[in-house]
Amino acid sequence: MTNGASQRELRVVARETKRARVAALLLVSPLVVVAGLGIDAARRQRAAAASDPAVRTIATRLASPDLALSGGSRWLRSLSLEEPWAAFSDGPAFPDPDPAGAAVAPPVEVWTVPARRSSKTSLSVDRDLVPEKREKGAP
Amino acid sequence: MKRSILAFALGALARRKARSFALGGGLVFAVALVSAVVFLTEALRREADRAEDVQPDIVVQKLVGGRPTTIAKGDRERLTDIPSVRSVTARAWGYVFLPSLQGNVTVVGTTDSVHALSTASATLDEGRDLIAGRHEMIVGSALAEFFGMRPGDRLNLPSLDVDAPALTLVGTFRSALDLWTADVLMCDEADARALLGLPEGEATDLAVTLANPQEAKVVAAEIAARIPGSRVVERDLLARVHRLAYGRRAGLVLGATLPALLALLVLAWDRASGVGPEEKKEIAVLKAVGWSTSDVLWAKLLESLLVGAAATALGLALAYAWVFWLGAPGLRAALVGWSSLYPRSALTPAVDLAQLLGISLAVLGPFALLSVVPAWRAATTDPVDSMRG
16 A cells, blocks of 8 residues: 555656656747757858858849849839839829739739830740740749 | 646646647747748848948939939049049949839849859859840849740840840849849840930949948038939948838838737736636645745746747747748738749848847746736635635
8 A cells, every 4th residue: 555655656756757847848948949040040141151252243233232022113123222202103193013012912904904005115035935934834 | 846836837737728729829829920020021131231232332313303313424524533432333224114024124234344244153043244245135043934045045125225136145143143133134234225215325323432431421412512413322321221121011011910919918918817716726725735825926937938938939930930941921022022023042041049039038028927916916815715716
């Protein structure tokens, strides 16, 4: 009987110890994650630094260091050089021909149909592009 | 005793699984969302900064009626004799809208033969640098892919100038440089002028390089005086614009997520407004079997810390994976705009340890504090009263 009681006690202690270990691990988990992410970030930064000379070479030829994040011809593409203060695209209530800054994209037709209509020039590549594009999976 | 309290706290959370998961899930969501926005914004700022120090010290544009227009190339001569000005370059660049692409291509005319582009310098994926006068072009890999072009192919672009020549592709920029070159079409200056409809005597802007960049403000004031109606952009201003632009967008995205964050606050309020009857009874039993008020408070504090710590760790890891491993699907478009020529290259993390720890503490601190007050109230109540309900 005494042996049984002490065995139960031992099991309780072992369970408590296990729980305490898991809890301690959970408590320090943010530190572990932060350290892990820091190491991964440092590794990625070192890898990116290898392309710094190439970035600098390209940048000397570009108009601005702005990132090609959107196709907008307005300040969203070269936001440092164009008109960051513009409240409207070309005038009050004028549709923005390339509203790349919207969080939600408007219907494509909003600006492509007028743009196509007004475009009087042509675009052509001296080669049959269609099979090539299919092959490459281009849109 | 402390080990028992820690074990008890974990056991208590396990007994109230549904509540723990609801609370932890809300926290994970909030931490992941806020962290992802911070990660992405900082990464974009860092990428923009990488190319900044090789840019001209000052860029001069012309404004007419408050809108940018072309500047006379002759204005260059009015600046060359300013002390500290090393060189003034009239640049030809701009945009051509391609209906088939449903977007703009950035056309850059280049006269630079010093910084050669090549596959060896890791600037080109394939091909070679431009040779002036041969009607050649180098395009971003995304643009080349869109048109299905390879070196040797010729392309006619829409232009105001009917005599604009077709350009032969001689190289594509390395895809790792997509963030700067995805929509770029680089050609020699004469071809850029033809494509953009830019007359010979005009330039898009003037790029000024100084012998001493510290004198930029003084020189900028002198330029503004010499060319009335000009807009003089210093390099410092570019850096500020980048910070403001990405910061503003991050703010907008965070603003849009306010409802989700409010939901989290409601959960936190539930935590703060008091412990439930079951928890009160549990505390009363603990006190009846000899736990002190301090022990009870520690147990409750540890319960909160366990949920908060695990949720913070998971939230941070999810946000990092979302942005830097998966490329921030869903979030990237909201923060950086969207385009038919979207750079695909991965972003480099720019977060530092202080930011990561800051986010962790900003979540854990208030969350832990919120749990102490109601626990203290319950712990100081007479156990007999608590058990009677």
